[in-house]
Amino acid sequence: MFNDILKFVFFLFFVSLSPHPAQTMDDDSADPQTNPVKKIVVVGGGLAGLSAAYELRKQTLVNHIIDLYEGRDCLGGRVHTHYFNGNKQYYEEGATWIDQEHSHMRNFAKELGVPLISHGYGSKNTIVRWNGQEYPINELLDKFQDAHKELQAFCKPLNLDDQNSLALHSRSSLSPFTKALMTTCYQDETGKSIDNAPVSSLKFIAERLENFANLATLKNLNVPFKSYCLQAIDWWYSLYRYTVAGGASTLIEALHKKVKDAVWCNLNHKLTKITRKADRFHLSFETKESEKKEVIADYVIITLPFSTLRNVQIDDSIGLRENQKRAIRDLPYGTNAKVGIPLNRDLDDLILYLNLDNHHMAWSGGKNVLTLHMNSNEGKSLSPKNIPNSVHLLKQNFQKDDTGEIAQKNWFQDPYALGSYSTFKDDGNSIFNIPSTDYPGLQRFAEPIDNKLYFAGEHTDIAFSGFMEGALRSGQTVAQQLAKAVTRKVAQEH
Numbered sequence: 241m242f243n244d245i246l247k248f249v250f251f252l253f254f255v256s257l258s259p260h261p262a263q264t265m266d267d268d269s270a271d272p273q274t275n276p277v278k279k280i281v282v283v284g285g286g287l288a289g290l291s292a293a294y295e296l297r298k299q300t301l302v303n304h305i306i307d308l309y310e311g312r313d314c315l316g317g318r319v320h321t322h323y324f325n326g327n328k329q330y331y332e333e334g335a336t337w338i339d340q341e342h343s344h345m346r347n348f349a350k351e352l353g354v355p356l357i358s359h360g361y362g363s364k365n366t367i368v369r370w371n372g373q374e375y376p377i378n379e380l381l382d383k384f385q386d387a388h389k390e391l392q393a394f395c396k397p398l399n400l401d402d403q404n405s406l407a408l409h410s411r412s413s414l415s416p417f418t419k420a421l422m423t424t425c426y427q428d429e430t431g432k433s434i435d436n437a438p439v440s441s442l443k444f445i446a447e448r449l450e451n452f453a454n455l456a457t458l459k460n461l462n463v464p465f466k467s468y469c470l471q472a473i474d475w476w477y478s479l480y481r482y483t484v485a486g487g488a489s490t491l492i493e494a495l496h497k498k499v500k501d502a503v504w505c506n507l508n509h510k511l512t513k514i515t516r517k518a519d520r521f522h523l524s525f526e527t528k529e530s531e532k533k534e535v536i537a538d539y540v541i542i543t544l545p546f547s548t549l550r551n552v553q554i555d556d557s558i559g560l561r562e563n564q565k566r567a568i569r570d571l572p573y574g575t576n577a578k579v580g581i582p583l584n585r586d587l588d589d590l591i592l593y594l595n596l597d598n599h600h601m602a603w604s605g606g607k608n609v610l611t612l613h614m615n616s617n618e619g620k621s622l623s624p625k626n627i628p629n630s631v632h633l634l635k636q637n638f639q640k641d642d643t644g645e646i647a648q649k650n651w652f653q654d655p656y657a658l659g660s661y662s663t664f665k666d667d668g669n670s671i672f673n674i675p676s677t678d679y680p681g682l683q684r685f686a687e688p689i690d691n692k693l694y695f696a697g698e699h700t701d702i703a704f705s706g707f708m709e710g711a712l713r714s715g716q717t718v719a720q721q722l723a724k725a726v727t728r729k730v731a732q733e734h
């Protein structure tokens with residue numbers, strides 16, 4: 241008993257000294273005797289968690305402290321830059337591109353003072369290696385237009401019920417370029433042979449090529465993703481993009497600088513269990529040294545990908561709804577992995593390298609490093625012992641002397657990610673095709689519980705899931721919701 245009193249006295253003393261908003265406030269109402277300090281815990285130090293913390297800090301909530309807990313030994317999560325050769329070269333292990341329409345990300349970078357580099361498809365320096373040959377970008381776009389005409393003529397007489405697209409395909413007089421394009425589009429994501437592609441998929445590829453053929457108007461089109469297998473085309477479609485100068489991790493560093501005076505970021509704390517007792521949350525963490533630590537919180541923001549949250553013991557006392565339980569259990573995650581190949585020559589601009597081994601895409605998205613992006617089983621099984629042939633091909637083409645140093649990142653096997661990113665769409669138009677009718681209330685899985693437990697992360701922002709934009713928006717949104725709930729509660733208590 242005496243110990244408890246002593247602890248409480250120490251707690252009040254430390255709270256009054258701590259660099260938390262509770263003490264930075266010069267508001268008289270912040271008297272711990274009358275207004276006991278409340279704790280907000282953010283779990284996950286990726287973009288969603290950090291941006292939630294930043295937004296909460298901006299709200300300067302009286303008598304509330306904010307603590308963040310992160311399982312890894314660094315912040316950033318799936319935003320992580322790998323630096324080579326004394327930081328002179330780098331590539332993005334995770335997120336790379338900020339699309340034109342990712343307005344929150346672009347504004348956020350500006351707010352943090354982090355410069356972005358723009359990459360336009362029209363740049364004259366852009367070279368594309370397509371199917372083993374090098375093309376200037378405009379020449380390739382012309383070829384896409386020709387392919388569109390060819391494919392349209394090919395598809396016109398086909399009946400959607402035709403099962404024999406293989407026979408039709410092999411007997412057709414399609415040019416090798418068009419065949420290669422179709423093969424990449426279909427095979428890239430499905431991992432299946434184009435020979436068995438249903439006619440509907442071929443027609444869809446033809447349809448997307450039509451958008452291509454008219455690149456100038458593309459920006460205004462909002463074509464639903466009927467199938468993710470068209471990633472290659474889609475990638476071209478939104479080629480006007482930005483990257484973070486110096487690497488995306490510099491954005492995380494800048495964000496951390498903004499919050500660290502008010503938010504204590506505890507690294508090496510893995511969430512293992514969460515329960516609710518007397519309206520407060522008890523969170524169990526495992527530290528790097530396998531020690532157990534229990535943290536009690538009044539409000540919690542969980543930003544873990546559901547792929548890892550499903551391994552956390554969530555007690556019934558939390559009161560998860562059925563749709564939330566199901567989403568945590570089932571939400572699918574991609575298999576994307578990356579290899580970074582440092583080059584010993586400067587790349588002035590974007591280089592794209594498509595159709596490597598029919599499955600991979602590569603680009604120069606960092607600083608003098610080629611990035612190989614792969615998925616499906618190759619992505620899942622990437623390891624130092626299992627480097628794909630494409631790497632050797634790229635080295636032959638782009639590296640004069642083999643420096644031997646490459647980096648690789650398998651997100652599927654990363655215990656704090658267990659997948660690359662969620663590709664959930666509630667309209668049934670994702671690769672996973674979950675029709676919302678089969679999944680009642682699924683799109684509302686991220687709604688808070690009792691305005692006390694919140695979910696954020698890329699997966700919770702349906703419009704921008706799978707992107708930094710989604711992670712950022714979700715973090716900002718839940719922080720604003722939580723701040724409102726806190727203000728309401730404080731008003732009720734007075």
Ligand SMILES: Cc1cc2nc3c(=O)[nH]c(=O)nc-3n(C[C@H](O)[C@H](O)[C@H](O)COP(=O)(O)OP(=O)(O)OC[C@H]3O[C@@H](n4cnc5c(N)ncnc54)[C@H](O)[C@@H]3O)c2cc1C
Nearest residue numbers: 284286287288311317318335336337511656697698707708
């Ligand atoms: C290969 C790849 C390519 C990508 N390309 C792009 C791109 O070009 N453009 C784009 O916009 N986006 C891209 N993304 C997606 C982007 O990286 C994510 O959408 C975004 O970073 C997710 O942020 P988040 O905060 O939601 O999740 P995370 O960054 O995963 O943050 C969650 C945090 O929780 C931590 N954590 C997990 N489990 C626990 C636990 N039990 N206890 C404590 N902490 C835990 C993790 O370590 C992590 O730091 C890519 C992702 C990958 C993997």
